[in-house]
Amino acid sequence: xxxxxxxxxxxxxxxxxxxxxxxxxxxxxxxxxxxxxxxxxxxxxxxxxxxxxxxxxxxxxxxxxxxxxxxxxxxxxxxxxxxxxxxxxxxxxxxxxxxxxxxxxxxxxxxx
Amino acid sequence: xxxxxxxxxxxxxxxxxxxxxxxxxxxxxxxxxxxxxxxxxxxxxxxxxxxxxxxxxxxxxxxxxxxxxxxxxxxxxxxxxxxxxxxxxxxxxxxxxxxxxxxxxxxxxxxxx
Numbered sequence: 001x002x003x004x005x006x007x008x009x010x011x012x013x014x015x016x017x018x019x020x021x022x023x024x025x026x027x028x029x030x031x032x033x034x035x036x037x038x039x040x041x042x043x044x045x046x047x048x049x050x051x052x053x054x055x056x057x058x059x060x061x062x063x064x065x066x067x068x069x070x071x072x073x074x075x076x077x078x079x080x081x082x083x084x085x086x087x088x089x090x091x092x093x094x095x096x097x098x099x100x101x102x103x104x105x106x107x108x109x110x111x112x
Numbered sequence: 113x114x115x116x117x118x119x120x121x122x123x124x125x126x127x128x129x130x131x132x133x134x135x136x137x138x139x140x141x142x143x144x145x146x147x148x149x150x151x152x153x154x155x156x157x158x159x160x161x162x163x164x165x166x167x168x169x170x171x172x173x174x175x176x177x178x179x180x181x182x183x184x185x186x187x188x189x190x191x192x193x194x195x196x197x198x199x200x201x202x203x204x205x206x207x208x209x210x211x212x213x214x215x216x217x218x219x220x221x222x223x224x225x
Binding site: 030033035045094103104 | 145153156157204206210212214215216217219221
């Protein structure tokens with residue numbers, strides 16, 4: 001099946017630091033989505049990107065839809081303890097009925 | 113976005129039995145999906161629940177093992193049949209898609225002993 005390569009696999013950072021994670025693929029996506037999942041919860045949508053080159057912010061979060069439509073990044077500025085969790089990228093493939101494909105996730109831990 | 117609830121939130125089941133998971137949405141939605149998240153893993157699409165017709169299953173998932181119902185535009189069920197320990201996972205429903213963002217329910221954590 002289609003694969004999204006998400007990196008890094010995990011991060012352990014100091015409170016206040018900025019965080020960056022990204023997803024790449026050999027396939028072209030119509031939509032890129034970023035989710036956060038806390039333990040025992042379902043994924044919560046953080047940012048949705050619909051156009052190549054689109055740069056969107058949501059508070060301290062910024063994400064971009066790569067110009068080639070094969071990649072996306074998520075940045076978190078000035079991390080705080082509640083940023084801890086697993087972050088997933090996901091993309092919708094038009095040629096597969098916009099089926100959602102997920103990356104493996106980035107585990108974020110924050111030292112306060 | 114729609115408010116999505118799932119029942120049960122968690123269950124512990126004996127191998128060989130079946131469990132039906134319910135997904136309720138507070139508004140009518142066209143697309144509903146079921147996902148599995150195995151321990152420590154990412155999400156994998158099981159099937160698209162189609163209202164008024166049979167679900168569309170992804171490769172590796174079959175109707176006999178994961179029968180799905182979608183009687184109306186706000187409700188769907190997923191049954192995990194003849195369970196084995198390998199079925200221990202979080203099962204999630206979602207709505208949206210079709211080029212728009214998908215929104216997920218809180219999940220059902222299933223443990224099979």
